[in-house]
Amino acid sequence: MTSVVICGAMGRMGMTIGRLIEESDDLDLAGGIDIKPGTFYGVEIAAASDIDSFLERVSPDVLIDFTIAHAAVENIKAAARHQTALVVGTTGFSPEQRITIETAIEGTVPAVISSNFSVGMNIFWRLVRDAARLLGDYDIEVIEAHHRYKKDAPSGTAKTILQIIEEEAGERQKVYGREGVTERRNEIGVHVIRGGDIVGDHTVLFAANNETIQLSHQAFDRAVFAHGVLRAAKWVPEKTPGIYSMDDVLGLS
Numbered sequence: 001m002t003s004v005v006i007c008g009a010m011g012r013m014g015m016t017i018g019r020l021i022e023e024s025d026d027l028d029l030a031g032g033i034d035i036k037p038g039t040f041y042g043v044e045i046a047a048a049s050d051i052d053s054f055l056e057r058v059s060p061d062v063l064i065d066f067t068i069a070h071a072a073v074e075n076i077k078a079a080a081r082h083q084t085a086l087v088v089g090t091t092g093f094s095p096e097q098r099i100t101i102e103t104a105i106e107g108t109v110p111a112v113i114s115s116n117f118s119v120g121m122n123i124f125w126r127l128v129r130d131a132a133r134l135l136g137d138y139d140i141e142v143i144e145a146h147h148r149y150k151k152d153a154p155s156g157t158a159k160t161i162l163q164i165i166e167e168e169a170g171e172r173q174k175v176y177g178r179e180g181v182t183e184r185r186n187e188i189g190v191h192v193i194r195g196g197d198i199v200g201d202h203t204v205l206f207a208a209n210n211e212t213i214q215l216s217h218q219a220f221d222r223a224v225f226a227h228g229v230l231r232a233a234k235w236v237p238e239k240t241p242g243i244y245s246m247d248d249v250l251g252l253s
Contacts, residue, residue, distance in 0.1 A: 001026055001027065001028045002026065002027050002028065002061045002062060002233060002234055002237055003027075003028045003029075003030040003058075003059075003060045003061045003062070004021055004027055004028065004029060004030060004060055004061065004062045004063075004064060004233055005030050005031050005032065005033060005054075005055070005058060005060040005062070005063050005064070005084075006018055006021075006029075006031075006032045006033070006063075006064045006066070007032075007033045007034075007048075007051075007063060007064065007065040007066070007067050007071070007072070007075045008033075008034065008065065008066040008067040008071075008090075009031075009032025009033060009034045009040055009045045010032070010034045010038070010040065010045065011034075011066060011067070012222060013066040013089065013222055013225065013226065013229075014032065014034070014040075014066055015040065016222045016223055016225075016226045017064060017066070017226045017229055017230070018032065018040055018041050019041065020223065020226050020227065020230055021041075021230065022041045024230065026234065027230060027233060027234065029041055029043050030043065030058045030060045031043045031044045031045065031046065031054065031058050031060070032044070032045040032046070033045065033046050033047075033048055033051055033054065033075070034047070034048065035047065035048055037050075048071065048074075048075070051074075051075060051078045052078055052081065052082070055078060055079070055082040055084060056082065059082075060084055061084070061085060061237045062084065062085045062086070062087060062233045062236060062237055063075065063078075063079040063084045063085070063086050063087075064086075064087045064088075064089075064229060064233060065086065065087070065088045065089065065090050066089045066090055067090050068090065068092065068151065069090060069091070069092040069093045069094070069097055069152075070097070071090075072088060072090035072093070073093070073097050073100055073101060076088065076101050076104055076105065076111070077100070077104045079109060080104040080105060080108045080109050083108070083109060084109060085109055085110050085111065085236045085237045085239070086105070086109060086110070086111035086112070086113075086236070087111070087112045087117075087229055087232045087233050087236060088101075088111060088112070088113040088114075089114060089115075089116075089117055089225070089229060091115050091152055091155065091156025091157075091159075092151070092152035092156065101113075102243065105241070105242070105243055106241065106242060106243070107241050107242075108241050109241050110236050110237070110238075110239035110240060110241050110242060110244065111236070111242075111243050111244065112232040112235070112236050112243075112244045112245070112246065112248070112249060113243055113244075113245070114228075114232075114245055114246045115155070115156030115157050115159065115160045116156070116157040116160070116200075116225065116246075117225045117226075117227075117228030117229045117231075117232065117246060118217075118219060118224045118225050118228055119224075119227070119228055119231075119246075119250065120217055120219075120224065121157060121202070121217050121219075122228075122246045122247065122250060122252065124202070124215065124217040125160065125161070125164055126252070127215055128161055128164050128165065128204050128215055129164050129167070129168055131204070131206060131213065131215060132164060132165045132167075132168035132169045133168040133169070135169075135206045135208075135213065136168065136169035136170065137208075138206040138207055138208045138213075139184065139205075139206070139207045139208070140165060140169070140172075140188050140189075140204065140205065140206055140207075141188065141189040141190075141191065141204070141205040141207070142154075142158055142161055142162060142165075142188060142189070142190050142191070142202075142203070142204055142205075143191045143193070143201075143202070143203045143205070144157065144158040144191070144192055144193065144200075144201065144202045144203075145192075145193035145194070145195070145198045145200075145201040145202075146193070146194060146198055146199075146200055146201075147194070147195070147196060147197050147198050147199065148194050148195050148196060148197075150194060153192045153194070154176075154190055154192050155192075155200070155202075157200065157202055158190065158192075158202060161202060161204060162174065162188060162190065165188065165204070166188075172186050172187050172188050173185065173186065173187040173188070174187065174188050174190050175187045175188070175189050175190065176190050176191075176192070177189075177190075177191060177192075199219045199220060199221060199222055200217075200218070200219040200225075201216070201217070201218045201219070202216065202217050202218075203215070203216040203217075204216075228246065228249075231249055231250075232246065232249045235249045236249075
């Protein structure tokens with residue numbers, strides 16, 4: 001059975017993942033890590049400042065991280081020090097932080113890193129790639145919406161969408177919202193909505209004269225992300241050290 005520790009245990013995703021692991025027949029919830037110590041689902045939550053001693057004592061197979069960027073970097077480095085495989089869903093990393101993460105992981109531990117673990121979203125990215133390749137001369141807009149507490153904007157998922165579009169349709173200026181008198185150029189409009197308890201909505205609009213095509217993905221429950229996380233946690237422990245995507249987990253590569 002694969003044993004798992006969750007960083008960000010008391011957060012929305014941490015609680016959802018913990019519950020699903022508790023209900024799983026082939027994953028074992030070994031503990032959690034958060035800012036303050038405590039318990040959840042009958043297991044210990046260690047303070048983030050004690051992560052090294054906790055990992056040494058618990059010796060999990062996989063560390064799952066859904067925290068914030070600067071905390072995740074330290075958690076990833078700790079997992080690498082303890083030869084613990086990783087599943088990372090935290091977003092908002094700077095280029096420098098990404099280099100630090102890659103340096104810690106490469107040649108040391110296997111890690112699945114994704115801005116979105118929903119199976120449906122990973123298929124959606126494929127559809128966006130095909131559309132961007134075929135509709136590269138259309139005007140393109142990206143709209144995303146999340147709950148009012150989400151800190152990074154645009155979302156990591158939206159950034160992945162923008163990267164896919166530019167890989168297929170060429171680099172374009174990104175315009176984040178519009179105000180005043182503006183004339184559309186060779187750009188991608190990016191629009192961010194934050195409000196209420198929206199779990200995650202993403203839409204890509206391709207527009208030409210007399211027609212539009214919209215591709216949309218809506219998540220109504222965080223469980224759709226958590227199920228993908230569990231799938232990755234079962235898949236990653238025996239893999240060769242390096243960074244993997246959900247395409248690898250799902251066999252889409």
